Amino acid sequence: MNKRIIVISLCAIGLLSCRNSEKKSDTEIVNQYYHMLDTSDYSQISVLLADNIQTQEGEYSPSYSQEEYKELLKWDAVFDPTYEILEIVKEDNGTIKATVSKSDTRIQFLYEKPFITDNNITIKNGKITKVSTEYVDFDSKTFGNNRTRLLTYIDEMNPELNGFLTDQTEAGANKYLKAIELYRAKPRFNLGKDLLLMHFDCKTDVDDLHAAAGLLTLMSQPKFSEVKYHAVAGTYGIQEGLYVPPNSLFKLAFGHNWTDAHERMEAAAEEVAQRAMATLEAEGDIWIAEAGQSDFSAHLVMAIQKMLPELESKKRIHIVQHSDWNEEVTSPELLEFAKTNTEYNKIKDGNSVGNGTPGFRTPGYTAWKQEVKDPKLKSVWELAVNLSQKYNGKEGRYNNEAVAENGLDFSDLSEVCWMLHLEDIKDTEEFFNRFTP
Structure with missing residues (x-):
């Protein structure tokens, strides 16, 4: 009997030891x-x-x-x-x-x-x-702006989903997810009605030269023949460095369909505002691709608001920006004005591949010489590349490594691709394969 008690006790001790371990x-x-x-x-x-x-x-x-x-x-x-x-x-x-x-x-x-x-x-x-x-270091502005845009859109277009923000059930989450999907799929640029403006800072990076050639390539496609567009050069902000003169390229690419804002920003804004009036009065919207900073865009919106004081600019004027650096060298008060008075869309950086927007910065890419068959487009790309080689890194200008390695950088065109629902394009090679048959 005593032996049995001892055995049971030892077993209990062993189990306790196992549990502790x-x-x-x-x-x-x-x-x-x-x-x-x-x-x-x-x-x-x-x-x-x-x-x-x-x-x-x-x-x-x-x-x-x-x-x-x-x-x-x-x-x-x-x-x-x-x-x-x-x-x-x-x-x-x-x-x-x-x-x-x-x-x-x-x-x-x-x-x-x-x-x-x-x-x-x-x-x-x-x-x-x-x-x-x-x-940690919570960016309340980005979070708040995107949440407000989502709520406003759903309230106007899909009010049956209202309340998704505070419904923390599985069903509420599915409504939230549906709201995001609907917002992402919402109509963007109306090809036959809206006006596309692309604002090129041309200071101090030469990438805008390639982006201008990319814009013309895209606008030369039959499917975009109805698109009304206009280019503006010299829309820089407060960055240091020398200007990259694009005039010969813009004349070749766009003829008279561009405005020179270099050293005449407010006057140029008035001119572009006059051009925008026809679209706005015909119930079209204005879409701005920021191939640079928002300084000129802010002046343009101010000019439009003077002409059309009743215009709901946050609904009718859309800005697309892809670069943190561009925002950093925009005059702070003008950046705030642009974000407050337009529908301001910040998309993923077009310098990278695989982040949800096209990556159009490719060192060593020279296949465009064989891909581009149209004589006009070929001459525009040749001039863009020659000018970029002439000015890249010269006299203190930014040295674009992709260009220095005989490649291309038209990363700003990712914004236009986003407007036209072409964000599925992967990279430079796919762009030329798709648009230069």
Whole structure:
């Protein structure tokens, strides 16, 4: 009998030892928690979370049961999230601090890059009881502007989806996703009605020369024969450096269909505003591709507003910008004016491939010489390339490495492609294959 008691006691001690050896550290629990979020596998909720879990973002601090929290995570899963722990440390007070990158469909639309958050996680008796979240360097302007555009569009065009923003259920998330899809698919440039303006700064990068040749190539396609367009040169902002004279190229490419704003910005804005009047009075919209900064665009909008004071410019004038640097060297007050008084669209940078817009910056690309068969287009591309080689990096001008390596850079044309729903074009090679048969 005594032997049996001893055996049972030893077994109990052995089981207890096994359980202790399997006990997870707080850091391991947090890693498993974010793995669960990343994979949307909620089978571990009862293992990782306490019966009640509290969350906190700013002053908002709700509590959830495990089942309620699972429903919230189902909302999250609809957007196909990706979580990545960038750093994880144990704080002196016993909490775990995890710096996390999160991206999903909703975040990419509203914020245009991943959220970075510092998360302080409280664990008691091996289970998470509280998650406090602080956003790192949160860009409230980008987030707010995109959210406002989405809400305004849905309210006007698909009011049956209203309320999606605050409905944190799986059904609410699907409405949210549908709202984003509808916004992204909304009509853009009306080929037979709207006016396309492309504003080239020509300072101090030579890429605008290639972009001008790219614009003419696109506008020479039969499918775009109805497009009304106009080019403007010299629409620079506050950047340093010398101007790249484009006049001979613009005359060859556009004839009289361009305006010179170099050293005469306000006068040129008045001239282009007069040209825009016919489109606006015929109920067409104005679309501006910023192959540079927004200084000229702001002056143009001011001129139009004087001529048509009742115009709802945020609905009728659209700006498309793809470059962070262009925004940085725009006069701050004029950039703010442009964003406030137009529908301002910031798209992915056309210098990169695979980010959702065409990548038109390709070092060493010379196949255009064989691809371009039309004599007029060929002469325009030849002049654009020759002028870019003449001015690239000269007298302190920006040295465009793609051009220096005998390649092409017409990255600004990605904006026009976005307007025309051509953002599926991958790169320079595909552009020439598609538009220079």
